[in-house]
Amino acid sequence: MKAAQITGFGQPTTLRINDVDRPAPGAGEVLISVEASSVNGLDTIVRAGGLRVVTGCRFPIGVGLDFAGVVAATGADVPRYQVGDRVWGTVHPLKRHGVAGAAEYVVVPAKRIGPAPADLSPVESASLVVAGTTALIALRDTLHLTGGERLLVRGAAGGVGTAAVQLAHAMGAHVTALCRDRHAGALRELGADEVFDYGSTTPDRIGPFDVILDTVGSELNSYRRRLTREGRMATIALSASSMAAIAASSVHGARRIRMLSANPDTALLRDLSDHVASGGLRPVIDSVYPLADIASAHQAFERGGVVGKQVVAVSTDA
Template sequence: MKAAQITRYGAPEALRINDVDRPAPGAGEVLVSVEASSVNGLDTIVRAGGLRVVTGRRFPLGVGLDFAGVVAATGGGVRHQVGDRVWGTVQPLKRYTVAGAAEYVVVAADRIGPAPEGLPSVEAASLVVAGTTALTALRDTLHLAGGERLLVRGAAGGVGTAAVQLAHAMGAHVTALSRSRHAEALRELGADEVFDYGTTTPDRIGPFDVILDTVGRELHSYRRRLTRGGRMATIALSASSVAAIAASSVHGARRIRTLSSNPDAAMLRDLAGYVTSGGLRPVVDSVYPLADIASAHQAFERGGVVGKQVVKVSGA
C-alpha cells in the first residue's frame, strides 16, 4: 500500500510517498481503509522536528493525525463491522511508521466512531481534530454557557471555524478575530462580530467571559480583557506561550489554560451529533491528492485561508 512518511526532519519536502506492507489489526483493533486525512498543526510540528525529544531520530515516521474511511478488517473483541464508515485519530505523539495519511491504518477500536451519515470523507476528515479540539476547549475546559461573550482568536483556521460554529450552537455571543477578508465567511458560520487582527488591539474590544486563543501571541494582553470570573485557553504552544501560561497561574480562575485533543469514541459521537443537528459543518479550503501531501503542508504553514487542508487518499 501507499503511505506518506517523514523521511527526515525539515520542510514539507521531507515527506515521501512510500510502498509499505499493509498492516493487520490485532485484538481490540480495526483496519481502516482511509479515504481522507487532514493537515493539523501537530503534523507539521512533528515533521519539522519540533517534538524530536518524543518522536526520536529513527525514520521513517508516519504522518496524519486524523482520518475518515471504511472499516476493512477487525481484530478480536471489536464491535465495529467491516464496511462501517468511520472517522477517528491515531494516538497523538506515539511513534508510528504509518499513520492517517496512508491507504490503510490500524488503530484501537476506541479511537474511532461512526462518521456522520451522508458526509463525504473529505469533509468528515476536516472536522475530526479541529472539531474535537474546539469542543474540548469550549465545553470541557472553558465551560462556555449560553449568553456568554466569547472571543475566538485565529477564527479562520480549522479549530477557529469549528469553535465559531459550536459556540453559536451553544448560544454564546461570538466575536471572531481574523483577517478582514474573512469577515463574511465567519459571519455565515455564526460570528456576531468580526474584527481585523491586523488593526484591532486588545484594548479596543471586549470585555469577554471566555477567550479561546489559537495564535499564541500577546496572551497577557488578551487575558486582561476577561471579565471577573472569565476563562481563557490557548491551543498554541511555543516557548513564549508556555511562559505566559506559567506566569498567569497567579490569577487563579482567570489564568490561561492549555489543552490537547485526544478524542475517544464518545467525543467523536458527540461531535457527530453537532454535525447531524446542523450546528457544525465542514469548512474545507483545499483538497490535495496523497501524492501531493507536501503541498498541503506548505499551504497549512502559509495560512491566510478559511478552513482546512485535506488530503484525499482514495474513494473520498
C-alpha cells in the same frame, strides 16, 4: 500499500509517499481503509522535529493525525464494528507511528474511532475530526462556555477557529471572531456576531470577554487582561511564548490561561457527530490535495491566510 512518511526533520519537502507493508490489526484494534486525512498543527510540528523527544529520530515517521474511511478488518475483541462500517478517528497524538492517518491503510485501537456522520463525504468528515473535537473540548469541557456569555475566538478562520465559531453560536454565546478582514463575511455566515481584523485591532480595543479561545499563541497576557473577573482563557498554540504566558498566569486563579489538545475517543467522536447531525457544525474546507501532493497541503497550511482546512484525499473516491 502507499503511506506518507517523514524522511527527515525539516520542510514539507521531507515528506515522501513510500510503499510499505499493509498492517494487520491485533486484539482490540481495527484496520481502516483510509479515504481522507487532513493537515493539523501537530502534523507540521512533528515534521519539523518539534516533538522528536516523542517520535525519536528513526525515519521514516508516519504523518497524518486524523482520518475518515471504512473498516477493512478487525482484530479479536472488537464487537462494535463490522467490515464496511464508515468511521472517523485519530492515531494517538503522543506516540511514534511508522504509518499514520495519511496512508491507504492504518491500524488503530477501536476506542479511537467512531461512526462517521452519515451525511458527510470522507473529505468533509476528515476536515472535522481534530478541528471539531478540539473546539468541542475547549468550549464545553475546558472553558465551560454557557449561553449568553461573550466569547472571543482568536485565529477564527482556521480549522479549530471555524469549528469553535459554529459550536459557540449553537451554544447560544455571543461570538467575536478575530481574523483577516477579508474573511469577515465567511465568519459571519458561520455564526460570528462581531468580526475584527487582527492586523488593525489591538487587545485594548475589544472586550471585555467571559471566555477567550486562542489558536495563535502570541500576546496571551494582553488578551488575558480583557477577561471579566471570572473569565476563562485557553490556547491550543504550543510555543515558548505561550508556555511562558501560561506559567505567568497560574497565580491568577480563574483567569489563568489553560493549555489543551485533542485526544478524542469514541464518546467524543459520537458527540461531535451529533453536532453535525443537528446542524450546529458543518465542514469548512479550503482545499483538497491528492496523497501524492501532501507536501503542498503542508505548505498551504503553514502559509495560512485561508478559511478552513487543507484535506488530503487518499482515495480517488473520497
